[in-house]
Amino acid sequence: GIRMSLIKELKDPDQLYSTLKNILQQVKVISLLLTCFKNYIYEIKRLIRNMYCTPQSHQNAWPFMEPVKKNEAPGYYQVIRFPMDLKTMSERLKSRYYTTRKLFMADMQRIFTNCREYNPPESEYYKCANLLEKFFYTKIKEAGLID
Numbered sequence: 001g002i003r004m005s006l007i008k009e010l011k012d013p014d015q016l017y018s019t020l021k022n023i024l025q026q027v028k029v030i031s032l033l034l035t036c037f038k039n040y041i042y043e044i045k046r047l048i049r050n051m052y053c054t055p056q057s058h059q060n061a062w063p064f065m066e067p068v069k070k071n072e073a074p075g076y077y078q079v080i081r082f083p084m085d086l087k088t089m090s091e092r093l094k095s096r097y098y099t100t101r102k103l104f105m106a107d108m109q110r111i112f113t114n115c116r117e118y119n120p121p122e123s124e125y126y127k128c129a130n131l132l133e134k135f136f137y138t139k140i141k142e143a144g145l146i147d
């Protein structure tokens, strides 16, 4: 029926691979754009702060592109049991680890839930996670990979 035609069951491993590769690449682009925008806003705020010469706070980072570094997040690896990031996902994709869409979605979802677990709701990272998650599910639906 309509539902089955909506959910394109991707039987062919290569088709799944290229679909997932495409989605992961687009999520990475949005993640970078989000961070560029965040950095842009950060620079504007920094310039304003410097006008009032208050010291700037912490270094900005690409929140989801690479594993969280210990020095960026005190106690992160005590709190977060299963860290995940987009670079690790690219390595897993390349090694053909993602043989089903569920494996892929579980890792991507982990990035967002880890971020929301560790960071306060009003933090930049938390907000980025929500934005990126919305974008991700839009892409998954467009690809007919919905559950």
Ligand SMILES: COc1cccc2onc(N)c12
Residues within 6 Å of the ligand: 061, 062, 063, 064, 068, 069, 072, 073, 114, 115, 118, 119, 125
């Ligand atoms: C650079 O990313 C971070 C830096 C510091 C804390 C973090 O929580 N979740 C993150 N992605 C994160």
